[in-house]
Amino acid sequence: MRLIQCDYQGQVRAALVESEQQVKLLDCDTYTLAKQAISAGQPLSDAITAALTDTQLDYQEIVDTKRLLPPLTHPDPAHCLVTGTGLTHLGSADTRSAMHAKAQAAEEDLTDSMRMFKLGVEGGKPNAGDIGAQPEWFYKGDGQCVVAPEADMPSPAFAQDAGEEPELAGLYVIGDDGQPWRIGYALGNEFSDHVTERFNYLWLAHSKLRACSFGPELLIGELPSHLEGTSKIQRNGETLWEKPFLTGEANMAHTLANLEYHHFKYSGFRRPGDVHVHFFGTATLSFADNIEVREGDCFEISIREFGRALRNPLRMEADTSTITVNSL
Incomplete structure (x- = not known):
């Protein structure tokens, strides 16, 4: 459904x-x-x-x-919180093998990202009743950052990159008693600035404060453990870049329940009536293949089980004047 x-x-x-x-x-x-x-x-x-x-x-x-x-919205965008988790997917067999090989290196030689990935591999799928490893977590914004399917994806003038991230998103409503309820799942383009992130991982928070899109369809019911999708960029009606991607728990280092626990364990994320959109991560990026997008390029993300593809053309925002803060 x-x-x-x-x-x-x-x-x-x-x-x-x-x-x-x-x-x-x-x-x-x-x-x-x-x-x-x-x-x-x-x-x-x-x-x-x-x-x-x-x-x-x-x-x-x-x-x-x-x-x-978008397939789920809140009447007041300020009461829709958009967040996500990273370093959650194992990726292709080759990537997984390379990651695991690096994970055997001496602990002092591991990057912070590799330590986080290793934590997920070792403890992201806990036994029933246990709490698993805490994942990387980030904030994207409230409902104002959400772009409807087929609408332009804006990239701010100060951005150094405008890169797609093909992901699954969990969609939630918080009940009147503070209980989170998962409504279903949707395709998502989490959309980030990978050049900013690459400069220094402490700028990851900056790189995530961008627009995003999810949908167009909300999948209700159980999520298949193995999902195969395609991420594509089109330019002037022709395919500039295309790559398959895998998602679902069979292709992840964490269970969805573990990712959800570590998000909703914070009481501030259990405010009655709020909507949450939570991105579950990816392992496939055009940025990794040195693709540079430009105005008018169209992102297209598809998984058969989710119906129609999620499509968004890229729009570069015009430069704005310097932001100043006035004193009262």
């Missing part, structure tokens, strides 16, 4: 994906639907069935008229 959100007659409404060409409208948005299901103590799938209307919409027309929205 997969949902999208769209602008329908000036209102945010969810819709059930029936085929590549057709969706069926629900009588509310995804956030309201989730809150209703939590309050009623019913599965989200049951709430969707109860909220279905008879109105069918043309999927492509929604895209063409720029009415497609």
